[in-house]
Structures are given as structure tokens and as C-alpha cells.
Amino acid sequence: MPVLARSFEKAGFSTILVTPMPYWAEMVGTPRTLAIAFPFGHTLGRPGDEKLQHSVISEALDVLENADSTGTIVHSEKTWPQNTQEAIKSWQPEEPSPIIAELAPKFREMLRQRNQPK
Amino acid sequence: MPVDSFQYLPRLIATFYQMTEHEPEHPIPWTPLPRPISECKFSLVTSGGIYHKDIDPPFDLDRERNQPTWGDPSYRALPINISQTEIGVSHLHLNTEDVLQDMNILLPIQPFQELVEAGKVGALAEHAYSFMGFQGYPPDTTEWQNTYAPEVAGKMKTEGVDCVFLTPA
Numbered sequence: 001m002p003v004l005a006r007s008f009e010k011a012g013f014s015t016i017l018v019t020p021m022p023y024w025a026e027m028v029g030t031p032r033t034l035a036i037a038f039p040f041g042h043t044l045g046r047p048g049d050e051k052l053q054h055s056v057i058s059e060a061l062d063v064l065e066n067a068d069s070t071g072t073i074v075h076s077e078k079t080w081p082q083n084t085q086e087a088i089k090s091w092q093p094e095e096p097s098p099i100i101a102e103l104a105p106k107f108r109e110m111l112r113q114r115n116q117p118k
Numbered sequence: 119m120p121v122d123s124f125q126y127l128p129r130l131i132a133t134f135y136q137m138t139e140h141e142p143e144h145p146i147p148w149t150p151l152p153r154p155i156s157e158c159k160f161s162l163v164t165s166g167g168i169y170h171k172d173i174d175p176p177f178d179l180d181r182e183r184n185q186p187t188w189g190d191p192s193y194r195a196l197p198i199n200i201s202q203t204e205i206g207v208s209h210l211h212l213n214t215e216d217v218l219q220d221m222n223i224l225l226p227i228q229p230f231q232e233l234v235e236a237g238k239v240g241a242l243a244e245h246a247y248s249f250m251g252f253q254g255y256p257p258d259t260t261e262w263q264n265t266y267a268p269e270v271a272g273k274m275k276t277e278g279v280d281c282v283f284l285t286p287a
Contacts, residue, residue, distance in 0.1 A: 001165045001251060001286035003259040007267035008163070008282045009147040013274065015282045023123035023135070029146040035121035041166070041212040043285045044229075047220030053229050057283075061239075064281065065155055070148035075120045088126050090213060097210040098186035099255045100131065107130055 002028035016064040018043050018056065022073050033073040034060040038080050039091040046081075138256055151281070158280040161243040163270070165251035166217055166224035166287040167209035169194040176208035177250040183210075189252035191261035193270060195245045198227060211252050212287055224285050243277040251287050 002025045005017045009031045019025055020043065022035035036056060038045065045052035056078065063074045080087055096104065124132040152158070167177050177190040196205075205221055207214040222228050225246055233239040247270050253259050274282070 001249075001284055003262055004163065004165070004249065004267055005282075005284050006143075006147055007263055008271055008274070008284075009149050011268070011271035011275075012149055013161075013271070013279060013282045014149050014151045014158075015284060017284045017286070019286050020121065020126065021123040021135075021286070022121050027140050027142060029142045029144065031146055031148055035123075037121045037125060039126040041209075041214070041217060041287050042223050043287065044223050044226055047216045047223055050222075050229065053222055053226060054232075057226055057229050057233070060283070061155055064283075065151065070146040077119075084125060088128060091126060092128070093210060093213050097252070098183050099252075100134075102186045103134070103255070104130055107133055111129070111133065 002030040002033075005030045005033075014064065016060050018060045022075070026073060029071060031070045031072070032063050032067045034063045034076055035073055036076045036078060038078070039082075039087040041091050042080075052078075134255065153280070155239055155281065156237060157240045159241040159243055159278050160230060160239055160281045160283055161274050161277065161279040162225055162227065162230065162246040163249070163282055163284045164225045164246070164287065165249045166212075166285070167207050167214075167250035168196065168217070168221060168225055168248040169206050169208060170196055170200060171204055171206035173204075176206055179208050179210055182252070187254050189254045189257075190250050191253060191259075191266060192249075193266050194248045195270075195273065196225075196248055198242055198244055198246055200227070200246075209250055209252070209287060217287075224287055226283070226285070230283075240280075243274065243279050245273065245277065247273075
């Protein structure tokens with residue numbers, strides 16, 4: 001999605017990206033980013049939590065309004081109200097995605113080899 | 119504390135990401151805010167795979183199932199008065215339960231309508247735009263960059279948009 005932010009910015013719009021993955025935003029190079037430590041699929045908060053959604057949006061709009069140079073990444077202080085292991089489990093699909101199902105065995109083998117003592 | 123991009127990723131998927139090489143393209147584009155946001159018109163864009171149920175087709179998940187290294191690069195335009203019961207979500211990389219309960223966690227139509235009413239944001243564009251974030255492995259965003267983003271940008275221009283609010287899934 002950082003690629004889309006760049007495309008729209010280039011087309012003449014002022015963009016703000018809210019993302020749990022500033023790593024990717026930085027690697028691709030996005031104009032204005034609010035990084036937030038929320039699980040995937042929950043960029044603006046929990047379902048039904050209007051207060052939290054408004055609060056994240058408000059932080060993002062502050063970045064949009066106040067960033068004075070391109071490549072600005074602001075890290076939100078907000079934390080997710082669920083422990084990390086539960087959150088990792090709950091955002092993922094019940095069945096692994098097709099690419100994970102296909103590549104997981106290869107990656108596991110690769111990680112196994114990498115972790116073997118030299 | 120800086121946000122840890124890998125906090126919520128199982129180790130396997132984190133490895134996928136870390137093995138994906140990408141050269142940052144410089145310069146990073148920049149369009150200064152043309153006026154205070156209380157006078158700006160916003161377009162909302164998500165990559166959550168949301169579509170207008172019974173009106174538009176879902177994203178092409180069948181092809182992705184048959185060809186796991188491919189992800190549907192197309193987009194859907196959503197009327198801004200779309201209701202929760204009218205949306206579908208096609209995304210094989212997420213548990214879609216929560217967004218099907220409240221789309222505002224990825225496509226914040228309701229909060230933005232409230233911001234417009236409160237005078238904090240100028241206006242909301244007539245359409246929001248939805249993509250499906252998985253663009254293959256290794257990721258290939260050529261179609262986004264060359265075809266679909268310019269098409270959406272053209273529509274936004276027609277709608278008089280100033281700012282784009284992007285929420286990936």
C-alpha cells in the first residue's frame with residue numbers, strides 16, 4: 001500500500017498512510033505515515049470502538065497537517081488491549097493463505113538450516 | 119517507543135517480509151497540503167479487499183488459490199453512503215470477521231462523516247476505493263502503479279479530492 005500512497009501523492013494529492021508496518025513504508029518511501037502497533041486488519045482499532053477509531057484518525061490527521069517534509073513517519077504511542085500472542089492468533093485467517101501453504105515447508109527448512117549450529 | 123513492524127507476525131511470515139527486497143525509489147513524492155484540512159476534501163482508500171456485495175464482483179480469490187504467487191491488482195469503487203450490510207470482504211490473508219462487523223476499522227466512513235459534520239474536515243468524496251493488499255509473492259505492484267492507481271487518481275480529480283487517507287489491512 002505504500003506504493004499507492006506514492007502514486008496518489010505524485011498525482012497531486014496530499015496523502016496520509018496509517019500502518020502497522022512502518023518497516024515497509026520506510027523501505028518503499030511514503031510521504032506521511034502514522035505507524036501504529038495494532039494487529040493486521042485492525043488499522044484503526046477494534047470493531048465498534050468509535051472512540052479509539054476517532055483517536056487514531058485524529059493522530060493521523062495531525063501528521064497530515066504538521067509534517068513539513070516528505071518521508072515523515074510518526075510512531076503512535078497507542079497500545080493494543082490484548083496480549084501479543086492472542087492478537088497474532090486472532091488476526092490470521094483460519095486456513096493459511098495459499099502462498100503460505102505453498103511456501104511454508106520450504107521456509108521452515110530454510111529457518112531450520114539457518115538455526116543449526118555451525 | 120517505535121512501532122515494531124513484526125510484533126504481530128508469526129516468525130514464518132516475518133521471514134517472508136524480510137526476504138523481500140525493495141529498492142527505495144528517490145525522491146519520495148510530495149504534494150503540500152493545499153489548505154487547512156477543515157477545508158479539504160478527502161478520499162478514503164483501503165487495501166482490505168472490501169467490495170460492494172451483490173453489485174460488484176469480489177476480488178479474484180479463485181485465481182489466487184490456483185496461482186498462489188499472484189494477487190488481484192484490481193480495485194472497487196464504493197459509494198460513500200454504503201452500509202455495513204452491503205459490504206463483502208475478499209482477503210485470504212486475514213481473519214475478516216471483525217471488518218465484516220465494523221468496516222470502519224479499515225474504511226472509516228462513519229468517523230469521517232462525523233468529522234465533516236463537526237467541521238474538522240472539509241468534505242468526503244462521493245466514492246471510497248478498495249484494493250486487496252496481497253500483490254503476489256514476490257510482490258508485484260506494476261499493475262497498481264501503471265494502471266489502477268492512475269485510474270483511481272483520475273476519478274479522484276473529477277471528484278475534487280485534495281487529500282487521500284490510506285488504511286492498509
